[in-house]
Amino acid sequence: MKQSLLIKHVLPFVNWFVLMILIAVGIDYLLHYFHWVFVGRYLGYLGTFVILLSFTYSLRKRKLIQTGSPKQLLQAHEYMAWAGSIMIIVHAGIHFNALLPWLAILMLLINVASGLVGKYLLKSANESLNANRKALMDSGSDKEAADKQLFFDAIMVDAMKKWRVVHLPISLLLALLSLIHIASVIMFTK
Numbered sequence: 001m002k003q004s005l006l007i008k009h010v011l012p013f014v015n016w017f018v019l020m021i022l023i024a025v026g027i028d029y030l031l032h033y034f035h036w037v038f039v040g041r042y043l044g045y046l047g048t049f050v051i052l053l054s055f056t057y058s059l060r061k062r063k064l065i066q067t068g069s070p071k072q073l074l075q076a077h078e079y080m081a082w083a084g085s086i087m088i089i090v091h092a093g094i095h096f097n098a099l100l101p102w103l104a105i106l107m108l109l110i111n112v113a114s115g116l117v118g119k120y121l122l123k124s125a126n127e128s129l130n131a132n133r134k135a136l137m138d139s140g141s142d143k144e145a146a147d148k149q150l151f152f153d154a155i156m157v158d159a160m161k162k163w164r165v166v167h168l169p170i171s172l173l174l175a176l177l178s179l180i181h182i183a184s185v186i187m188f189t190k
Contacts, residue, residue, distance in 0.1 A: 024089035047087025054080035
């Protein structure tokens with residue numbers, strides 16, 4: 001039986017996003033419960049390091065480094081960025097007392113959402129295109145005829161592969177806000 005689009009592609013996205021928030025709230029609750037709130041400060045450092053480490057995938061993709069499998073590095077990027085985001089959300093807690101932390105966390109949440117949308121949207125589009133191509137070929141069309149009939153679908157999938165055009169500027173804005181946050185903490189901490 002074919003799964004609906006909602007169950008197959010939207011639900012995993014929502015699950016990962018909600019799970020990230022729930023884990024962060026749970027960790028924050030436990031830190032407050034055990035009076036270990038100070039740990040949150042260090043989770044900001046650790047989360048930032050984990051997210052920076054996840055960019056090994058980007059370095060490999062742009063051929064700035066030669067080691068590692070791109071597929072495995074992409075998976076590591078996804079999970080490390082997600083885990084690092086949890087740590088940074090715990091670091092921020094619910095104690096926002098300035099505009100910059102609010103903007104940084106908002107940009108972090110938007111960045112994670114855009115990454116998850118790209119992951120699941122692109123996967124869905126590729127699966128759909130391949131399934132349609134297979135169905136056409138199974139019904140007697142040759143590959144050339146199937147590709148001709150799916151021309152506009154293929155163009156759409158190629159366009160969707162460019163979702164990074166949105167994800168990258170969001171990531172850069174998050175990096176800028178993070179750097180401003182770090183600089184302001186260094187400047188104003190006594």
